[in-house]
Amino acid sequence: MAPMHGESLMAAVPSARPLGSTALRMLLGNQLAPHFGRNDPPRLAWYTCPMHDAIARVPDPINEPVLGYGPGSAERAKLKEALAAIDAGSIEIPCVVGGERVHTGKLRDVVMPHRHKHVVARFHAATDEVAERAIKASLAARREWSAMRWESRAAVLLRAAELLAGPWRARMNAATMHGQSKTAHQAEIDSACELIDFWRFNVHFAQELYRQQPNSSPGVWNSMELRALEGFVFALTPFNFTAIAGNLPTAPALMGNTVVWKPAETQVLAAWQIFLLLEEAGLPPGVINFIPGLPHGSTNLLLDHPQFAALHFTGSTDVFRMMWRRVAENLDKYRSYPRLVGETGGKDFVIAHPSADPKGLIVGLVRGAFEYQGQKCSAASRAYIPQSLWKQIQPELVETIESLKVGDVSDFSNFMGAVIKQGAFDKHTAAIAEAKATNGMKVVAGGTTDGREGWFVRPTLITTENPSVRHTVDEFFGPILTAHIYPDGAWQETLELVDRTSPYALTGAVFSRDRQAIVEATTALRDAAGNFYINDKPTGAVVGQQPFGGARASGTDDKAGSHLNLLRFVAARTIKETFVSPTDWRYAFLDKP
Ligand code: NAD
Numbered sequence: 001m002a003p004m005h006g007e008s009l010m011a012a013v014p015s016a017r018p019l020g021s022t023a024l025r026m027l028l029g030n031q032l033a034p035h036f037g038r039n040d041p042p043r044l045a046w047y048t049c050p051m052h053d054a055i056a057r058v059p060d061p062i063n064e065p066v067l068g069y070g071p072g073s074a075e076r077a078k079l080k081e082a083l084a085a086i087d088a089g090s091i092e093i094p095c096v097v098g099g100e101r102v103h104t105g106k107l108r109d110v111v112m113p114h115r116h117k118h119v120v121a122r123f124h125a126a127t128d129e130v131a132e133r134a135i136k137a138s139l140a141a142r143r144e145w146s147a148m149r150w151e152s153r154a155a156v157l158l159r160a161a162e163l164l165a166g167p168w169r170a171r172m173n174a175a176t177m178h179g180q181s182k183t184a185h186q187a188e189i190d191s192a193c194e195l196i197d198f199w200r201f202n203v204h205f206a207q208e209l210y211r212q213q214p215n216s217s218p219g220v221w222n223s224m225e226l227r228a229l230e231g232f233v234f235a236l237t238p239f240n241f242t243a244i245a246g247n248l249p250t251a252p253a254l255m256g257n258t259v260v261w262k263p264a265e266t267q268v269l270a271a272w273q274i275f276l277l278l279e280e281a282g283l284p285p286g287v288i289n290f291i292p293g294l295p296h297g298s299t300n301l302l303l304d305h306p307q308f309a310a311l312h313f314t315g316s317t318d319v320f321r322m323m324w325r326r327v328a329e330n331l332d333k334y335r336s337y338p339r340l341v342g343e344t345g346g347k348d349f350v351i352a353h354p355s356a357d358p359k360g361l362i363v364g365l366v367r368g369a370f371e372y373q374g375q376k377c378s379a380a381s382r383a384y385i386p387q388s389l390w391k392q393i394q395p396e397l398v399e400t401i402e403s404l405k406v407g408d409v410s411d412f413s414n415f416m417g418a419v420i421k422q423g424a425f426d427k428h429t430a431a432i433a434e435a436k437a438t439n440g441m442k443v444v445a446g447g448t449t450d451g452r453e454g455w456f457v458r459p460t461l462i463t464t465e466n467p468s469v470r471h472t473v474d475e476f477f478g479p480i481l482t483a484h485i486y487p488d489g490a491w492q493e494t495l496e497l498v499d500r501t502s503p504y505a506l507t508g509a510v511f512s513r514d515r516q517a518i519v520e521a522t523t524a525l526r527d528a529a530g531n532f533y534i535n536d537k538p539t540g541a542v543v544g545q546q547p548f549g550g551a552r553a554s555g556t557d558d559k560a561g562s563h564l565n566l567l568r569f570v571a572a573r574t575i576k577e578t579f580v581s582p583t584d585w586r587y588a589f590l591d592k593p
Pocket of ligand 1: 236237238239240241244262263264265296297299314315316317319343344345346376377475477506548549550554555
């Protein structure tokens with residue numbers, strides 16, 4: 001398969017930065033391929049990988065075990081130390097373009113949401129000029145990176161995964177805890193385990209994709225390569241998952257693309273750790289360019305570029321739609337049709353059947369709605385509970401919610417931290433006040449907020465007689481769960497209600513011990529959720545086990561953490577080689593009888 005570079009199989013190698021052409025010439029002199037003259041660019045594919053006479057098999061991926069952080073454990077001690085280090089000082093974070101640190105002087109504060117007067121970092125916000133340089137740097141790096149054999153690219157991510165599983169774990173988790181107000185457990189399952197899983201599993205999925213080859217008839221060799229897209233990828237990442245911030249730029253990079261990455265302003269502390277870790281893992285300069293704080297209006301600069309090849313976005317629905325519109329307007333400008341991958345908002349549901357196990361339902365609601373302050377795209381924010389079951393569970397559910405401790409995440413006895421920023425705090429305060437003032441709505445647990453030290457919102461349970469209030473339709477993205485109590489006999493009608501109430505279709509769960517009811521819910525809600533759970537909370541998808549993503553207003557459903565996602569960032573090329581070319585143009589049917 002001589003014509004193919006990145007996609008042929010070979011052994012994974014330890015990461016190595018590819019040499020620049022000058023260094024390469026000094027090292028190899030005239031040993032460069034004989035048909036290349038002195039001024040020709042060196043052919044890269046054969047030197048970037050020291051071992052190519054092998055069909056590689058990447059290590060079988062396994063999900064990273066979740067550490068417990070119990071009292072007296074080694075991981076707890078290391079995490080406390082890393083938290084204290086962040087507490088003790090404030091760091092300065094630059095943009096990085098083509099490997100070069102860029103200090104724009106436009107400094108912006110990063111604060112702890114649970115102690116919002118505490119500035120943990122200041123970052124140099126990108127400007128239009130930096131964004132333009134980032135595009136140029138990614139296009140310049142593309143040639144070498146996309147020509148590099150895929151196993152070498154994979155090795156960078158495998159090394160990153162091992163670094164994160166080991167020496168970088170505590171500092172990444174600590175940055176996520178203090179920067180995004182996650183508890184130790186929430187940080188562990190996100191910034192350590194999920195990100196490690198993304199890197200290990202994506203490498204495995206890439207191998208599976210490259211392995212798919214067409215059949216060949218006698219005398220012919222058909223093959224298919226998955227080329228990097230022609231241009232650069234723009235990765236725009238949200239605040240709520242460090243793992244998503246790490247995955248969105250690296251998944252396209254694994255497939256040979258180069259990337260301009262703008263993390264969310266409220267996630268820059270951990271995003272910077274990801275960037276440093278990738279450098280440490282051997283990611284060559286320019287493959288991912290880091291431009292935090294680019295003003296929102298300036299993202300058009302990237303979308304308007306003729307070589308804009310793909311958007312890898314996770315965030316709110318409105319922002320994605322706005323960018324899609326922009327891309328549509330630009331269609332005539334582009335070299336290729338850009339790929340638009342967007343995982344967006346949700347209004348995730350839990351529906352209980354009268355046969356549901358009450359204890360399981362309570363735990364599903366509490367964990368599903370309030371872990372990480374309800375700031376998971378998958379968090380339960382509307383529930384449908386039959387009257388008979390509501391009577392049974394209400395006292396314990398309310399008592400459990402009232403017992404949840406909210407506060408500074410460096411105090412490990414807290415179950416929840418603060419919401420991410422003042423705007424989110426104000427939005428939740430207003431939504432609770434609105435419920436209190438609306439006929440037919442009742443705040444049955446929580447319902448208070450306190451923004452003096454940190455942006456704290458108590459986990460709040462609201463009941464509503466009207467199932468179509470704003471609280472069951474709009475995404476608030478915080479610790480507010482609105483429940484509609486339905487008559488036991490109205491199961492079928494309630495399934496329809498769940499399906500049509502909100503424009504989103506991300507996650508949902510049914511609780512029931514009656515198999516027929518489970519089948520009915522799974523069928524009736526087929527289009528209402530991209531991730532559907534039976535007798536479990538609607539959060540906590542694991543890479544390699546429950547590929548994640550939703551449809552309708554929740555996104556393009558390209559399932560992060562699966563081969564489907566990687567496929568969006570390649571352009572296939574089919575190659576047919578005929579070993580002996582025909583020498584007569586005439587076909588047999590033309591012959592005279
Ligand atoms: P967001 O849309 O506010 O921000 C996402 C990114 O877009 C950030 O980098 C932000 O700086 C940028 N951005 C925001 N407004 C912009 C604008 N007008 N122009 C250009 N860029 C802009 O989202 P967020 O608050 O960071 O994250 C929460 C949202 O993400 C929720 O809606 C949640 O449901 C969604 N989310 C979805 C998934 C999923 O898999 N479906 C996963 C996580 C989060």
